[in-house]
Amino acid sequence: MSLIVFGTIALDNIKTPSGVRKNLLGGSASHFAMSARLFTKVRLASVIGEDFPSRHLRFFKQKGIDIDPVERMQGKSFAWHGEYKDSDFNTAITLATELGVLADYRPSLPDSHKNIKNVFLANFDPDNQERFLSLMKSPDFVGMDTMNLWINNNKNSVKRLMRKVNIFVVNDGEARALAEEMNLIKAAKKLRKMGPQFVVIKKGEHGVLFYCDEFMFSFPAYPIEKVVDPTGAGDTFAGGLMGCISMARKINERLLRKAVVYASCMASFNVEGFGISKTAALTLQEVDERKSYFLNFMRAY
Amino acid sequence: MSLIVFGTIALDNIKTPSGVRKNLLGGSASHFAMSARLFTKVRLASVIGEDFPSRHLRFFKQKGIDIDPVERMQGKSFAWHGEYKDSDFNTAITLATELGVLADYRPSLPDSHKNIKNVFLANFDPDNQERFLSLMKSPDFVGMDTMNLWINNNKNSVKRLMRKVNIFVVNDGEARALAEEMNLIKAAKKLRKMGPQFVVIKKGEHGVLFYCDEFMFSFPAYPIEKVVDPTGAGDTFAGGLMGCISMARKINERLLRKAVVYASCMASFNVEGFGISKTAALTLQEVDERKSYFLNFMRAY
Numbered sequence: 001m002s003l004i005v006f007g008t009i010a011l012d013n014i015k016t017p018s019g020v021r022k023n024l025l026g027g028s029a030s031h032f033a034m035s036a037r038l039f040t041k042v043r044l045a046s047v048i049g050e051d052f053p054s055r056h057l058r059f060f061k062q063k064g065i066d067i068d069p070v071e072r073m074q075g076k077s078f079a080w081h082g083e084y085k086d087s088d089f090n091t092a093i094t095l096a097t098e099l100g101v102l103a104d105y106r107p108s109l110p111d112s113h114k115n116i117k118n119v120f121l122a123n124f125d126p127d128n129q130e131r132f133l134s135l136m137k138s139p140d141f142v143g144m145d146t147m148n149l150w151i152n153n154n155k156n157s158v159k160r161l162m163r164k165v166n167i168f169v170v171n172d173g174e175a176r177a178l179a180e181e182m183n184l185i186k187a188a189k190k191l192r193k194m195g196p197q198f199v200v201i202k203k204g205e206h207g208v209l210f211y212c213d214e215f216m217f218s219f220p221a222y223p224i225e226k227v228v229d230p231t232g233a234g235d236t237f238a239g240g241l242m243g244c245i246s247m248a249r250k251i252n253e254r255l256l257r258k259a260v261v262y263a264s265c266m267a268s269f270n271v272e273g274f275g276i277s278k279t280a281a282l283t284l285q286e287v288d289e290r291k292s293y294f295l296n297f298m299r300a301y
Numbered sequence: 302m303s304l305i306v307f308g309t310i311a312l313d314n315i316k317t318p319s320g321v322r323k324n325l326l327g328g329s330a331s332h333f334a335m336s337a338r339l340f341t342k343v344r345l346a347s348v349i350g351e352d353f354p355s356r357h358l359r360f361f362k363q364k365g366i367d368i369d370p371v372e373r374m375q376g377k378s379f380a381w382h383g384e385y386k387d388s389d390f391n392t393a394i395t396l397a398t399e400l401g402v403l404a405d406y407r408p409s410l411p412d413s414h415k416n417i418k419n420v421f422l423a424n425f426d427p428d429n430q431e432r433f434l435s436l437m438k439s440p441d442f443v444g445m446d447t448m449n450l451w452i453n454n455n456k457n458s459v460k461r462l463m464r465k466v467n468i469f470v471v472n473d474g475e476a477r478a479l480a481e482e483m484n485l486i487k488a489a490k491k492l493r494k495m496g497p498q499f500v501v502i503k504k505g506e507h508g509v510l511f512y513c514d515e516f517m518f519s520f521p522a523y524p525i526e527k528v529v530d531p532t533g534a535g536d537t538f539a540g541g542l543m544g545c546i547s548m549a550r551k552i553n554e555r556l557l558r559k560a561v562v563y564a565s566c567m568a569s570f571n572v573e574g575f576g577i578s579k580t581a582a583l584t585l586q587e588v589d590e591r592k593s594y595f596l597n598f599m600r601a602y
Contacts, residue, residue: 086483088483182387182388182389183525183527183528184506185524185526186526205485206504206507206508207507207508207519207521209521209524216524216598217598217599217600218508218521218522218524219599220508220510220519220520220521221519223486223510223517223519224484225484225487226484227484253602254602257600257601257602258601258602261601261602295601297517297519298518298520298599299518299558299600299601300520300558300559300562300599300600301554301555301558301559301562
């Protein structure tokens, strides 16, 4: 079962206590795809500008990611300049956002890609996420992520899209803001009532909460001592999650718990290097080794 | 194997979004004992003033807690006035602290209680914690808790005491402050190097991190939708932890994981009611029922 992700491709300029990097391959769809590719065939739909380095495109292809649906438009590529200060990796400080080609972009998709069954709408303008979803013919399983920007400025669009997805992946601050509820369990229940059957709340270093009407569970994060750059950790998490789900024949509790374990491991690799450097170099065997450690780390007794 | 706790007995005046309560039985030792009593025989050493209500003392006895080592001194009992605002249960706002008899108190202990093998030094002035520990003849297993007040004002005393204990129980903010390290795994390692063989970092709604040189683990918190009053949750956690450890013949990884599971369940009950109201009413059977749910909640797959 293949998987298509719609989201941003960005050029990231990042400063963390570990150093400074410029023109990194970033964006929600890039991080997602680089993670999901370990589990299934991934197709990536997004937009880039005229200035986008061809080495980044070659890199996607080398990693087996299908970038046929990526459009190149006149103008500059989307660029993000961000910083993490004083080892507070929970808060990205946006120094500048250059929308570039994103400003007037409307998604399109080759007919060859409209029958893909698993769809993930990575963080993007929710109206464009919805437009993209409407291009798909009959998706079986749809996931989405969003961010505070859209929750604050475009809440109705976020809510409208939530009614059309199966799984909603969001971080804890965004979950609280969207549900208008401080208690995270209650917030998860409110988000569930807003549409998606499954709600996954990412809590960074504190792990994850999964909620659906039949069951819920919570896992810690894989323990990482040296965080280098958390950019894209949430997208990498979602890539592991959707990659794992896309491989399965049947979605049940066991699969979902397993997918969240894999997703957590993937996110832990992501934060250990700048941009996609760590996840792009991974093999599934390395992920499975980390998973074994993680399962022991989190087991009760 | 019996257990003695040294800490405060307080009269608590608490305001939360759920309501206001005055003259509640509170204090670190009270919360600890009310939790640990479900697992083992608990003896409580502390100090109260002339005004301390005899109904609270009767209540301890009814619950099987040995209060023979509690001294009554001239003056007023220790009282705390605190508030939790806007459902931010992670931050207690101290409105007033009346030290009363705590101001000039020096611990003493009847000879009959000096041979107890398991000792917990609940949150208190670290110099008094150390004085109390020096009264014990040959303890097998010693635990301690502390708080930001002592870390900020009395760090050397806290550090001196840490060299004399087996297990150090602390919350995440305090761990970061004491270790001067934002990364919690690194902070746990630094605290371990400061003396205690076992380090337990409580993260409130985010669960707990356990560290020792041989292994580490992390559990989520038991999911609670309706937090009424979190006062004493950490002490209640420590009571479950030490109660469970005190019952065991041998301290090994399995026991420690189990003790942290029980401790987490105990803390989850505590926050569901004002003061000790919930934990005081509990039976071990009710705790075991919650533990069963919790084990399923946190299992990988």
